[in-house]
Amino acid sequence: MRGAVIHAPGDVRFETLDDPRILHPTDAIIRTAVTCVCGSDLWPYRGVEAIGDPHPMGHEYVGFVEEVGSEVTSVKPGQFVVGSFATSDNTCANCRNGWQSNCLHREFMSTCQADYVRIPNAQGTLVATDEHPADEFLPGLLAVSDVMGTGWYAALAAEVKPGCTAVVVGDGAVGLCGVIAARELGAERIIAMSRHEPRQNLAREFGATDIVAERGDEGIARVKDLTGGIGADSVLECVGTAEAMQQALQSARPGGNVGFVGVPHEVAIDGQELFFSHVGLRGGPAPVRRYLPDLMDRVLTGRINPGKVFDLTLPLDQVAEGYQAMDERRAIKALLTP
Amino acid sequence: MRGAVIHAPGDVRFETLDDPRILHPTDAIIRTAVTCVCGSDLWPYRGVEAIGDPHPMGHEYVGFVEEVGSEVTSVKPGQFVVGSFATSDNTCANCRNGWQSNCLHREFMSTCQADYVRIPNAQGTLVATDEHPADEFLPGLLAVSDVMGTGWYAALAAEVKPGCTAVVVGDGAVGLCGVIAARELGAERIIAMSRHEPRQNLAREFGATDIVAERGDEGIARVKDLTGGIGADSVLECVGTAEAMQQALQSARPGGNVGFVGVPHEVAIDGQELFFSHVGLRGGPAPVRRYLPDLMDRVLTGRINPGKVFDLTLPLDQVAEGYQAMDERRAIKALLTP
Structure with a gap:
């Protein structure tokens, strides 16, 4: 598959990467419907945060379930799902208190500007829609996964x-x-x-x-x-x-x-x-999972339209231009379509 | 009258001072029933806070109203009253929001280890009891004016x-x-x-x-x-x-x-x-005024007894010993009786 990799400040490349695989029975693999560039991605892009070795980027995603691990029963292949940038089992003490972004098994997403993504803690992280949403709702649902949440x-x-x-x-x-x-x-x-x-x-x-x-x-x-x-x-x-x-x-x-x-x-x-x-x-990092059902409903009923924050849409292979446009404040937020 | 004056770290003296007078029509003068030494008084006593010129000490008080300014109608001479260490008009925007200790006319009390005390903003600050409380309730009511609040x-x-x-x-x-x-x-x-x-x-x-x-x-x-x-x-x-x-x-x-x-x-x-x-x-400094009626009621009905924090009672003229005992942790809190 293909995905974004940051090499150095100002240097994001679109590269061929290994397809993600199920590593744990609690994982799922999704095919990205749309993804995007986050304001927080600009910290390393601007050299304010250390980058270290080149690594994939992106933590916002909505998509279609491709495959689930043996312990994942809440979603199934083919469903459209929304998740949070912070994964959560939704059963630990912190999750039960409503602080899913402080889940004892939390893993932060970091590989989402790509065709396919592995989602850890899929059972507690992903929320499926009743049916596949119309394209017009995709930006709003994507916003819910991070900035709206x-x-x-x-x-x-x-x-x-x-x-x-x-x-x-x-x-x-x-x-x-x-x-x-x-x-x-x-x-x-x-x-x-x-x-x-x-x-x-x-x-x-x-x-x-x-x-x-x-x-x-x-x-x-x-x-x-x-x-x-x-x-x-x-x-x-x-x-x-x-x-x-x-x-x-x-x-x-x-x-x-x-x-x-x-x-x-x-x-x-x-x-x-x-x-x-x-x-x-x-x-703190928002406990987006706590709000997902409510916010997804507000988007799908047309009550809110946070998708309007995306004022630039690019094919995923032009992800580098998305970073640059946001860095130069030519765009509020760049939507990426695989 | 007589009252405590701090001169230097470790040097609190009991001295003859001018009797307080009504300076503003919103003032009241009370005769101290009991007063005490606060943990925060130890900051200057220990030299952690600068002292500057010698000045009176004490911000906790309950007592009997002696005199009120022309604009004070909520309490009258002879009544027993409890107030807060932070005075408040109880009418400004911050008071209405419940933050009387951030009153736009706030003055912090600082002369209460004395026989008589001038209370600014008396109308909004003082809460009278229905009748003079029995002596056994005085420590609890005094605690309400600061530490319990x-x-x-x-x-x-x-x-x-x-x-x-x-x-x-x-x-x-x-x-x-x-x-x-x-x-x-x-x-x-x-x-x-x-x-x-x-x-x-x-x-x-x-x-x-x-x-x-x-x-x-x-x-x-x-x-x-x-x-x-x-x-x-x-x-x-x-x-x-x-x-x-x-x-x-x-x-x-x-x-x-x-x-x-x-x-x-x-x-x-x-x-x-x-x-x-x-x-x-x-x-922050507690908005004690917000809680006074409730806490006074809990003390007077015997539901709580915060007066037990006073494990040393001294005549007011031995105030210096009160500071020393608290500084050396021989006492939790020293009650002073004029």
């Missing part, structure tokens, strides 16, 4: 509730999905921080009521202006830099909540500042 | 819920009150971390089901042993050091919660560690 978690971690005011820091695909989540969870006012007009427009389409283009202290001051001087009830941090975390923490009102889903890079939180702010803070 | 907040910030497992880090008065709070809020298992036998005994009396005497990695390992290998649902951090914060964060299960109420001293939280732990974190 992550935006959903950010909103829940930020304790978005009906009538509240929410701020979304970050206008990437996750931030934009965070806007969808905040609206679905009942936020009355949704302030999207973005200075890119196409993303501002999409944020508005997804439910943002206000756009703040300023950053840093000016951005915080604008949020305070919009929130009676005290800050927002809920803030979704969807970037992962120290600047974004400061923006988020200082945009929240006393006793408000920050949900952070950007993988933190050199972020340290001052204990005393956090203390006196009374802000509640929770982050 | 703070332990209560720690348990709520740690999201203690019926049936959960809670860990309390710190066996000072706040930690011990945190044990009471965890029990009242329905925790099924309460693990108190303490290596001092008298405090272990009081923790058990207050509802602790398990004692862990180990600290650091051994302490964390013991908590994991007691919690099915994954950690506790809720952890109350009641110390304020970097070591205690680590102990707390690592004792919580994935997706669990840490409530931290020890004023952080040189505590930095690593963003990536917090991220991958999925632990929720909230701290």
